[in-house]
C-alpha cells in the first residue's frame with residue numbers, strides 16, 4: 263500500500279498503517295527505548311536548512327542556528343557540518359557548540375542578561391559578535407574587553423517596534439518588550455559604542471518574535487532596520503553585517519507560514535531595491551529548522567471518561583512538552599498504528615501525570631483509544647526537549663536521531679538518581 267504522508271509533515275507517513283519517520287517504524291523505537299521518547303529526522307532538518315540555503319544562493323549570508331530551540335550535541339553537529347554558525351544565549355550554549363565541533367568564529371551571542379563571566383568566556387573563545395541588548399550592557403562589555411586587552415565585536419539589537427502577530431509571550435520586537443534598544447535611541451547608542459575603546463562595531467540586528475506566519479512583519483522590520491542603517495552610517499559608523507534574526511513559524515495545525523526561500527526572495531528584493539543586497543547578511547532561525555523534524559512518542563496509561571470531559575492520561579507531561587502549558591500551544595496528536603476498522607472516535611483531553619491542572623498536551627482531540635496505545639505528539643523538535651524539566655522528579659526523556667535506516671540514541675533517558683545527583687543531605691548536627 264502506498265504510504266500516506268501527514269499534512270505539513272513530509273518526513274512522516276503511515277506505511278502499512280504504521281507511522282514511520284523517514285523509513286523507521288516509530289512503534290519499534292518506542293518498544294526498544296521506552297516512552298516518552300523524542301525522535302528526530304536528520305533529513306527533515308537538512309531539508310529545512312536547504313530552503314534557507316536556496317533563498318540565499320549567490321549572497322553573502324551566514325545562517326546562525328538559534329540553538330535554544332534544540333541544543334542536543336548531535337543536532338548541533340549536524341548543522342555545524344552543514345556550514346551553519348550558531349546564535350547562543352548563554353555561556354553554557356557556547357560550551358555545547360565547542361563540544362559539538364562547531365566553528366566558534368561563526369557564533370553570535372544574543373540575550374539581555376549576559377554576565378561578565380559569560381562575556382569573558384566568549385571573548386576568550388573568539389566569537390564573531392555580541393548582539394548587545396542595552397546601553398548598560400555596552401558599558402560592561404567594554405570594561406570586560408579592556409580588562410582582557412581585546413576589542414569585542416558588537417552589533418546592537420534594535421527594537422523595530424513591529425507587531426509580529428504571534429503569541430504575546432513570543433513577541434519580542436514591540437515597544438515595552440525587554441529586548442533590544444528602542445528605535446529612537448539607536449543612533450545615540452551606536453555613537454556611544456563607536457566611542458568605546460574596548461568595542462568594535464560590526465553590525466546591527468533585530469529579532470521581532472517567534473512562530474511568525476506572515477510576511478508583512480518581516481517586510482516592515484527590514485524597512486525599519488534599513489532606515490536605521492542609513493542613519494547610523496550617515497553618522498560615520500560603518501556596519502559590516504545586517505542580521506535579521508529568526509522567528510519564521512512552522513505548521514503546527516494548518517498554519518501556513520511562507521517557505522523560507524520564498525520569504526527571502528521577497529526580503530532580498532527589498533534589500534536589493536534599497537542597495538543593501540550585497541552586504542554580509544545573517545539570520546538566526548531556530549524553530550523553523552527543527553520544529554517539524556521531531557516527534558514525541560508517548561503511551562496511553564489510563565482512560566478516564568467523565569460526565570463533562572473524557573481524560574486520556576499519557577506518560578508524557580508538561581515537563582517533557584512545556585509549550586501547551588506555557589503558551590496554550592497546539593501540537594497534533596496521532597496514533598502510531600492506524601486502526602484497521604474505523605472505531606468511533608471520542609473527544610479526549612490528553613493530559614500528563616504531573617500534579618498540575620496546567621499539565622495538558624491537547625484539548626478536545628478526536629481519537630479512538632485503548633490503554634497501552636502509542637501516540638505521537640507532532641512538531642516536537644523545537645522548544646520541547648530544550649525546555650524540559652525534572653518537575654515531579656521525572657527524568658527527562660531519551661532522544662533518538664533517525665538518519666535513513668539508522669537510529670542513534672543521542673541522549674539517554676535520565677534516571678531518578680540523575681535528577682537528585684547534585685543534592686546533599688546536611689551533616690548531622
Ligand SMILES: *Cc1c(COP(=O)(O)O)cnc(C)c1O
Pocket residue numbers: 328330331349372373469471472473507508509510546547548549550
Ligand atoms: C529565540 C531566538 C531566535 C530564534 O527564534 P525562532 O522563532 O526559534 O526562529 C533568534 N534570535 C534570538 C535573539 C532569539 O532569542
